Amino acid sequence: PSEAAAAAKCIKGDRKPPFTIGWADIYSVPTWMKETQGTIEKEVDELKKQGLVSKLVVTDAQGDANTQIQQIQSMIDSNVDAIILIAGSSTAPGRVIADACAKGIAVINFDSLVDTDEVTAKINTDSAQWGASAAKFLVDAIGGKGKILVLNGPAGISVSDDRRKGAEPVLKANPNVTILAETNTAYNVAPAQEAVTNLLFAHPDIDGILSLGGALSAGAVLAFDKQGRAQVPITGENARQFLELWKAKNLKAWATMQPNWLGAFATYAAVQALSGKDVPAFVKIPLPVIDNSNIDQYLAKAKDFPADGYIYSPYDQKLFDELLAQK
Amino acid sequence: MNPGEAVRFPKVRPRALFASRPVLTFLIVVAVWIGASFVKPGFGAFGHLRYLVELGAVVGLAAIGQTFVVIAGGIDLSVGAIITVSAVGAPLVALAFDESGAFAALITLAAATVIGVLNGLGVAFLRAHPMIMTLAMATFLQGLLILLAGGSAISAQSPLLEWLGSARPGGVPAGVLVWAIASVLSLLALHATPFGARVFALGANSLAATLSGVNVPATTVAVYAISGLTAGMTGLLLLGMNGQGYVGIGDPYLLSSIAAVVLGGTSILGGSGTYAGSIPGAVLLVTITGLITVVNASPGWRSILFGSLILALLLISGREARRR
Amino acid sequence: MTPAPTLAARGVSKSFFGNAVLREVSIALQPGRIHALLGENGAGKSTLINILSGALLPDAGAVEIDGRVFRGLNPRDAHRAGIAVVQQELGLTTQLSIAENIGIGALPRRYGLIDYRGLARRARAAMDLVGLNEDLATPVGDLPLGRRQMVEIARALFREPRVLILDEPTSSLSAHEVETLTALLDRLRAKGTAILYISHRLNEVMRLCQHVTVLKDGVVTADRPIEGVEAADLVRLMVGRDTGHLFPAWTPSADRDPIIQVSGLSSGVLRDIDMSIRRGEVLGIGGLVGQGQEDLLLSLYGALPASARTAEFNRQRNLPASVRRANALGLAYVPADRKREGLHLIHAIGWNLMLPSLARAFSLSLRDRSKERVLATALADRFAIKGDLTRQVRALSGGNQQKVALAKWTPAEPQVWLLNDPTRGVDVETKREIYALLRRLASEGKAIVLSSSDTPELVHLCDRVAVMREGRIVATIEREALSEGAIVAAAMGADPLRTAA
Amino acid sequence: MNAIESASLRLYWPAQRQRNRGAGGLLIVVAAFLALYAYLFPGLLSVGGVAKFAQSWLPLAMVSMAQAILMLAGGVSLAIGAMVSLGAVIAATTMAGPLGVAGGAALVMIAGLGVGAACGVIVVRLGLPAIVVTLAASFIVGGAALLILPRPGGTIPAWLSDLLAGDKPVAAWLVIAVVVFWKLYLATPLGLSLYAAGENPDAAYRAGVPVDAARILAYAVSGLLATCAGLFVAAKTGSGDPVIGEAFTLNSIAAAVLGGVGFLGGKGAMRGALAGSLLLSVMINVMYFLGFPPVAHYIAQGLIIIGAVALPEFSARRRAL
Ligand SMILES: Nc1ncnc2c1ncn2[C@@H]1O[C@H](COP(=O)(O)OP(=O)(O)OP(=O)(O)O)[C@@H](O)[C@H]1O
Numbered sequence A: 001p002s003e004a005a006a007a008a009k010c011i012k013g014d015r016k017p018p019f020t021i022g023w024a025d026i027y028s029v030p031t032w033m034k035e036t037q038g039t040i041e042k043e044v045d046e047l048k049k050q051g052l053v054s055k056l057v058v059t060d061a062q063g064d065a066n067t068q069i070q071q072i073q074s075m076i077d078s079n080v081d082a083i084i085l086i087a088g089s090s091t092a093p094g095r096v097i098a099d100a101c102a103k104g105i106a107v108i109n110f111d112s113l114v115d116t117d118e119v120t121a122k123i124n125t126d127s128a129q130w131g132a133s134a135a136k137f138l139v140d141a142i143g144g145k146g147k148i149l150v151l152n153g154p155a156g157i158s159v160s161d162d163r164r165k166g167a168e169p170v171l172k173a174n175p176n177v178t179i180l181a182e183t184n185t186a187y188n189v190a191p192a193q194e195a196v197t198n199l200l201f202a203h204p205d206i207d208g209i210l211s212l213g214g215a216l217s218a219g220a221v222l223a224f225d226k227q228g229r230a231q232v233p234i235t236g237e238n239a240r241q242f243l244e245l246w247k248a249k250n251l252k253a254w255a256t257m258q259p260n261w262l263g264a265f266a267t268y269a270a271v272q273a274l275s276g277k278d279v280p281a282f283v284k285i286p287l288p289v290i291d292n293s294n295i296d297q298y299l300a301k302a303k304d305f306p307a308d309g310y311i312y313s314p315y316d317q318k319l320f321d322e323l324l325a326q327k
Numbered sequence B: 001m002n003p004g005e006a007v008r009f010p011k012v013r014p015r016a017l018f019a020s021r022p023v024l025t026f027l028i029v030v031a032v033w034i035g036a037s038f039v040k041p042g043f044g045a046f047g048h049l050r051y052l053v054e055l056g057a058v059v060g061l062a063a064i065g066q067t068f069v070v071i072a073g074g075i076d077l078s079v080g081a082i083i084t085v086s087a088v089g090a091p092l093v094a095l096a097f098d099e100s101g102a103f104a105a106l107i108t109l110a111a112a113t114v115i116g117v118l119n120g121l122g123v124a125f126l127r128a129h130p131m132i133m134t135l136a137m138a139t140f141l142q143g144l145l146i147l148l149a150g151g152s153a154i155s156a157q158s159p160l161l162e163w164l165g166s167a168r169p170g171g172v173p174a175g176v177l178v179w180a181i182a183s184v185l186s187l188l189a190l191h192a193t194p195f196g197a198r199v200f201a202l203g204a205n206s207l208a209a210t211l212s213g214v215n216v217p218a219t220t221v222a223v224y225a226i227s228g229l230t231a232g233m234t235g236l237l238l239l240g241m242n243g244q245g246y247v248g249i250g251d252p253y254l255l256s257s258i259a260a261v262v263l264g265g266t267s268i269l270g271g272s273g274t275y276a277g278s279i280p281g282a283v284l285l286v287t288i289t290g291l292i293t294v295v296n297a298s299p300g301w302r303s304i305l306f307g308s309l310i311l312a313l314l315l316i317s318g319r320e321a322r323r324r
Numbered sequence C: 001m002t003p004a005p006t007l008a009a010r011g012v013s014k015s016f017f018g019n020a021v022l023r024e025v026s027i028a029l030q031p032g033r034i035h036a037l038l039g040e041n042g043a044g045k046s047t048l049i050n051i052l053s054g055a056l057l058p059d060a061g062a063v064e065i066d067g068r069v070f071r072g073l074n075p076r077d078a079h080r081a082g083i084a085v086v087q088q089e090l091g092l093t094t095q096l097s098i099a100e101n102i103g104i105g106a107l108p109r110r111y112g113l114i115d116y117r118g119l120a121r122r123a124r125a126a127m128d129l130v131g132l133n134e135d136l137a138t139p140v141g142d143l144p145l146g147r148r149q150m151v152e153i154a155r156a157l158f159r160e161p162r163v164l165i166l167d168e169p170t171s172s173l174s175a176h177e178v179e180t181l182t183a184l185l186d187r188l189r190a191k192g193t194a195i196l197y198i199s200h201r202l203n204e205v206m207r208l209c210q211h212v213t214v215l216k217d218g219v220v221t222a223d224r225p226i227e228g229v230e231a232a233d234l235v236r237l238m239v240g241r242d243t244g245h246l247f248p249a250w251t252p253s254a255d256r257d258p259i260i261q262v263s264g265l266s267s268g269v270l271r272d273i274d275m276s277i278r279r280g281e282v283l284g285i286g287g288l289v290g291q292g293q294e295d296l297l298l299s300l301y302g303a304l305p306a307s308a309r310t311a312e313f314n315r316q317r318n319l320p321a322s323v324r325r326a327n328a329l330g331l332a333y334v335p336a337d338r339k340r341e342g343l344h345l346i347h348a349i350g351w352n353l354m355l356p357s358l359a360r361a362f363s364l365s366l367r368d369r370s371k372e373r374v375l376a377t378a379l380a381d382r383f384a385i386k387g388d389l390t391r392q393v394r395a396l397s398g399g400n401q402q403k404v405a406l407a408k409w410t411p412a413e414p415q416v417w418l419l420n421d422p423t424r425g426v427d428v429e430t431k432r433e434i435y436a437l438l439r440r441l442a443s444e445g446k447a448i449v450l451s452s453s454d455t456p457e458l459v460h461l462c463d464r465v466a467v468m469r470e471g472r473i474v475a476t477i478e479r480e481a482l483s484e485g486a487i488v489a490a491a492m493g494a495d496p497l498r499t500a501a
Numbered sequence D: 001m002n003a004i005e006s007a008s009l010r011l012y013w014p015a016q017r018q019r020n021r022g023a024g025g026l027l028i029v030v031a032a033f034l035a036l037y038a039y040l041f042p043g044l045l046s047v048g049g050v051a052k053f054a055q056s057w058l059p060l061a062m063v064s065m066a067q068a069i070l071m072l073a074g075g076v077s078l079a080i081g082a083m084v085s086l087g088a089v090i091a092a093t094t095m096a097g098p099l100g101v102a103g104g105a106a107l108v109m110i111a112g113l114g115v116g117a118a119c120g121v122i123v124v125r126l127g128l129p130a131i132v133v134t135l136a137a138s139f140i141v142g143g144a145a146l147l148i149l150p151r152p153g154g155t156i157p158a159w160l161s162d163l164l165a166g167d168k169p170v171a172a173w174l175v176i177a178v179v180v181f182w183k184l185y186l187a188t189p190l191g192l193s194l195y196a197a198g199e200n201p202d203a204a205y206r207a208g209v210p211v212d213a214a215r216i217l218a219y220a221v222s223g224l225l226a227t228c229a230g231l232f233v234a235a236k237t238g239s240g241d242p243v244i245g246e247a248f249t250l251n252s253i254a255a256a257v258l259g260g261v262g263f264l265g266g267k268g269a270m271r272g273a274l275a276g277s278l279l280l281s282v283m284i285n286v287m288y289f290l291g292f293p294p295v296a297h298y299i300a301q302g303l304i305i306i307g308a309v310a311l312p313e314f315s316a317r318r319r320a321l
């Protein structure tokens, strides 16, 4: 009973190892997702060796939040012990997750988060902080004044909205920075390149680019390059293509990341929670920063990562334990 | 020409030509360009227009196969997936001895064509509805992508792809050059060969085509093969232009290839149309997209504007064409 | 002064894309009278009835119902005024049941919903009138062409019309069904219905009608009672000159070697068919509608999977496995349902004429447009298909469409012509041309297989007639014994003249 | 009326039975999958099991019907997904407000009918190709959804969510209600006219069928079904999401075509489309319980879809021989 009192949310203490882990993937095909899945599988292998996990079941909602709900329902029906998920919508899976939680299933949500609190834990970097840090770097890089483009992820998605909202106060505080235009595209190279090229012709003077994630930055750099325009300061994420362009074009740039090992960490956290450990309701992952000081370290590892993939920072169990210990 | 023939095949009057969908769509493109350059000076810059045509080449290449398939009475919902597979798969077949990258490109195109052939076989012999067959194929290819993607770390750049993505022989982007050649060939195949006539026959009435001696299965397989081939070419072009293939790179081109075909006046019901309309149709689509990008508005309003523009342009070209 | 006609057109004109199709045409339908409307293919008959029934608006002139002028008449108004039309081209909905098809557009309702009981009762009554005994719920798609035509007629009767307009109702009916229809029309006339009857079968017209209007190139050339008029006079009024006999003189051809021999052919409804087709003959296929005639032609043509004990085609063993194989063996097939099976309606006439040649040509060779134009022009001239060949086939009148369906095969010079009701909806002049063509082909040593619902055609044209019933050939009647009576008797199963095929 | 006479006058049910023929093969496949699902997950055969499964199927069933209606009328819609999103965001932004549940639901329905009818008028009256008109509409409607709710949020009153998507099989009853609604619609003269207007509009017009009205009504009803599906999705999830419907566009087409509804109008029946949507839905669960990894999911999904249309085709051909 004393153990149960200390236990994390959703956990009833009636589940015994080895556990079955359900990984409710929203879309398994994109490279970022594949890399994430890789870290999860590695972690599961590790936990299997320790006799803590017996099985990993994986579903793929093919990008559809409705399908993801259906698959989570099936996981509940088949009585998995833990569900880890990246949410296809910040609101849609709320009720089914609450159902899972009520059944004593450990629910660990990472990356794209749900609004509901009926989960064991949420694990993520801070999207608002992401946007704020990126904006801060850019404002500094252009000397506090100038005209910029803002590249956002898809419209109607919480993550892209949150990052943009995080950048807002910084931009507000610097009235000399004007936004020429904003875009909303999928977090991909081609649409970003297309949009930025169109904007290049409409706006002869661009001093900086505030790119809020994914491969958008690489698209912007390519657009400038192909149209023969001088590169400008730019923010971005740890996409390998962007980091390589950064080095090749000698950019004034800054990047952060959504580490793929969030997957492994979520798996680890789930097992910890099931084993009766206390797990914080929200684990905030500090944003790693890539800048000119450490970009070479990242690029040195590039060959270990897919060409269209993301070069993530190293991780180990010690890191996980530290993160779980935070309050 | 003897006098009887003049009655039987009267000369097309220039006015009638101007009312034809391809010409009309072309005129609309020009009008939009002129209008937009007044509003946004940079829009009408030569470099920008050239870029729009270059983007049009991507949609236009995908629309070649789609045009053949649609005229033949089908539809290809797997073009997006084929584009992605070739863009992601091409680097995987990079070979040491193949310095130019041509061999890898050929293998990729061959694979894309084989995918198209499989689509065609399914439609012709399993009698699966084209939507079902190609949708299922797209699903298969997604599965294939899980295996292909992210598995290797080979960098994509080969001289050929580099050329395709950034060379401008005589000021013309290489992609546009490829598109132009492919367009001429497709127009010839469609309108100047017996094969083209069979495609039209198949789409207008496949039963009558069979009874008239048209080899319907072979023609069906051929149009889907063409669609696979041109989707493969689109994939390579995108790979060249973006320096990298990635999963999802082809997704936007499924609906835009269909929209370009229909905007150009080809009937979605099959049997009538021409690739000559899909060409301005493709440029029109990327032009509208470009126009919307430079408009400062919230995403919701931009989406509304985009839809309204398509509808408005369709009203002009669609109505004119019906007056004939 | 006679009472105002139930339905009349006063000086109506209509043109399509600048071509005048009707010029100041007037016609008046009186109750209790069957009024014939005659004219060559493309004379404007269907256009006129479309105007009378509100499906088309005239460019000038007016439609009067009971003496009242209607401007902007539409089909619903016309129905309300008691006008019902049996269209020339079938317009049924294949997935709906017979009863629903009959009722559609005038469905009885109850509390806003369709009154299925009432519909069933009234549809059954209409079906009984035309002798349709199929189940009410049968989807129309299951019916053969002739039965569908009866459904169309039942649909018109369902509305208990005061004016009944029939556009070539008998073109796909067999003699037996024509009898039923004739008797029915007589009864309706006696009850006071005004009837407008279009047909290219003059004997029917002479027997049934009291009054005739003749159209020639969109102008009325005669409007008079039929009494005292000879069939030949009517033809002269339609064609504008004296014409000879409808059927060419029959002469036996010298070449009588068999070109096709099959035994034990089975496919679909076909059971164990033995037949031989000889060069230089016209072999008729007769019988009631839907006894397997079409399946027989299709299986010879490789379009239906079939099996045979033995088969020899043009000295090749085996049945053709595909249409293309059949074409290569020298067979050509002209279907009865030209809209669905014969033609590409949305394509140009010239293009349709070239299709069989294009289907055989090497795929990626370049087409020679000027050669195609010469060939198409020659074909159109030969078959008297008038006008611009770049128009869509669907703009042609029914009879002219049929000519295109036939003409397109001539460049392939087939050795065996499989013809399924080739004169369906064709005017007398064209019929004469087609008959002459068939005999000429036969005399050149080609083999013609002619399936026809028009019994006189079989009698006058054929060297032999094989009569089918329930998927079998029940009799083969030689030239000497050919008569309408013999064919009908065999078709009904009362034939003493039974001979081996 | 004596017995024989009344037997020969039976029309409605026999005509209904005739329409099963086209869908027969698929119905068997679907039944097999349902049986397999029940075998793998016996919990399905409980009130709660049925409730949960019906909840996941209902939205797809509704959008498949919305699509099938248009296809029967000779059209198609690429705006179905956007309409679902619109319905969801309207519900999530109004129901918890002063309008209340009834007001919000009314608004959802009005939006569906209105947008649907507008598309119908443009396609039917102006004679423009449905596929591009609805593609344009998908952007306009999707944009409107983003304006109403720029990011996921809003709320649905909890009691409504609990009612529609709780442990009681209300969704299953809703499926039945929708089917009854459809049968009633099809039993009206204007509803039945859909088939005639779809297959051969010219001939139907001449037969006195109000072709334009029937087709425009079809678009309106289709819009209504799509936004109501959105309402249900919102209730099921307790909130609104402006892009929640995206996947429904292609899925609805897939389900309808799978169910034998043809593209040229007038071909197929709604039961086919429903069976198609059921197959797509149950397939996901079956593959989960069979323990397929994602790669196998994709392969199997493709095979099942092709198989479901090809197998009946082959068996039909063998019978023909
Ligand atoms: N919708 C149309 N568009 C263009 N031309 C048409 C159209 N309908 C009819 N025509 C033309 O009008 C003329 C008259 O056609 P109509 O169908 O009235 O002839 P018809 O007398 O009924 O001939 P048939 O005996 O062959 O049925 C034909 O030359 C035909 O080509």
Ligand SMILES: Nc1ncnc2c1ncn2[C@@H]1O[C@H](COP(=O)(O)OP(=O)(O)OP(=O)(O)O)[C@@H](O)[C@H]1O
Pocket (backbone or CB within 6 Å): D016, D017, D019, D020, D179, D182, D183, D186, D268, D269, D270, D271, D272, D274, D275
């Ligand atoms: N005779 C029947 N046999 C089986 N199911 C039926 C039958 N009639 C109705 N249904 C049920 O009704 C549901 C949908 O209605 P239905 O299939 O009758 O619409 P519909 O077929 O489109 O109507 P219609 O046949 O008039 O086009 C089906 O899913 C099916 O479960």
Ligand SMILES: [Mg+2]
Pocket (backbone or CB within 6 Å): C045, C046, C047, C088, C167, C397, C398
């Ligand atoms: Mg006519």
Ligand SMILES: [Mg+2]
Pocket (backbone or CB within 6 Å): C041, C088, C168, C397, C398, C399, C425, C426
């Ligand atoms: Mg005729």
